[in-house]
Amino acid sequence: MPLDPDSFSLCASTGDLAEEPAAREHADCVEFRMDLADDPGAALDGYDGDLPLLVTNRPHWEGGETAPYARLDALATAVEHAAVAAVDVELATLRGRPTGTNDVDPSELVARARANGVTLVASVHDFDATPAPATLDALLAAAAAAGDVGKLAVTARTSAEALRLLSATQRATARGDRVATMAMGEAGRHTRAVAPVYGSRLGYAPVDAADATAPGQYDLATLRRLVDDLASR
Numbered sequence: 240m241p242l243d244p245d246s247f248s249l250c251a252s253t254g255d256l257a258e259e260p261a262a263r264e265h266a267d268c269v270e271f272r273m274d275l276a277d278d279p280g281a282a283l284d285g286y287d288g289d290l291p292l293l294v295t296n297r298p299h300w301e302g303g304e305t306a307p308y309a310r311l312d313a314l315a316t317a318v319e320h321a322a323v324a325a326v327d328v329e330l331a332t333l334r335g336r337p338t339g340t341n342d343v344d345p346s347e348l349v350a351r352a353r354a355n356g357v358t359l360v361a362s363v364h365d366f367d368a369t370p371a372p373a374t375l376d377a378l379l380a381a382a383a384a385a386g387d388v389g390k391l392a393v394t395a396r397t398s399a400e401a402l403r404l405l406s407a408t409q410r411a412t413a414r415g416d417r418v419a420t421m422a423m424g425e426a427g428r429h430t431r432a433v434a435p436v437y438g439s440r441l442g443y444a445p446v447d448a449a450d451a452t453a454p455g456q457y458d459l460a461t462l463r464r465l466v467d468d469l470a471s472r
């Protein structure tokens with residue numbers, strides 16, 4: 240089953256698939272951060288949880304832990320698994336940024352995802368700041384065009400920057416782009432709860448706040464409660 244890009248999904252973000260039972264109560268899916276796992280291939284082969292998986296294998300140059308070697312090959316194998324519903328590929332990768340030695344190239348990875356009915360999340364991360372509005376618009380439009388969902392995670396240093404991201408989310412949704420947004424960092428924390436009100440399709444949270452995969456994340460139970468509460472108003 241692909242992840243439905245037309246509705247909001249809350250992902251429990253983890254490098255350890257053994258956390259899935261603890262995530263079931265609150266999450267719609269598990270973001271398996273393959274780059275944070277010791278043996279991601281074995282973990283996927285042994286996965287028998289209920290929640291569908293969004294697989295991510297983040298390179299160093301976009302805030303992850305994976306050495307570039309065979310990074311795309313691991314994702315291409317992952318999308319063949321029945322439990323995998325979505326795959327995250329950086330927009331820069333899709334645009335051809337060299338990513339190390341791989342047998343498959345980005346277009347083949349996308350083709351394999353498509354052949355397996357796996358939703359493609361095209362992602363962009365800015366770990367320093369929140370770009371100007373025109374840049375946010377351009378990044379969201381490009382990411383949404385490249386994937387089924389275009390995801391943009393920026394860093395908000397002020398409430399004005401957080402608001403800028405929410406505004407861009409609203410504009411993207413209004414023009415018909417399917418996007419997912421969040422502002423990392425303390426000043427952006429509330430955007431994780433609020434961005435879905437403006438159309439964001441994905442949220443990320445660790446089961447346990449101590450295991451955050453990005454700055455400013457709420458724990459899973461808290462983000463579920465906040466998102467659901469705001470959605471019902």
Ligand SMILES: O=C1C[C@@](O)(C(=O)O)C[C@@H](O)[C@@H]1O
Nearest residue numbers: 252295392421423443452453
């Ligand atoms: O890209 C994202 C979003 C994220 O960076 C966040 O800020 O919640 C967390 C990552 O695990 C995920 O891949």
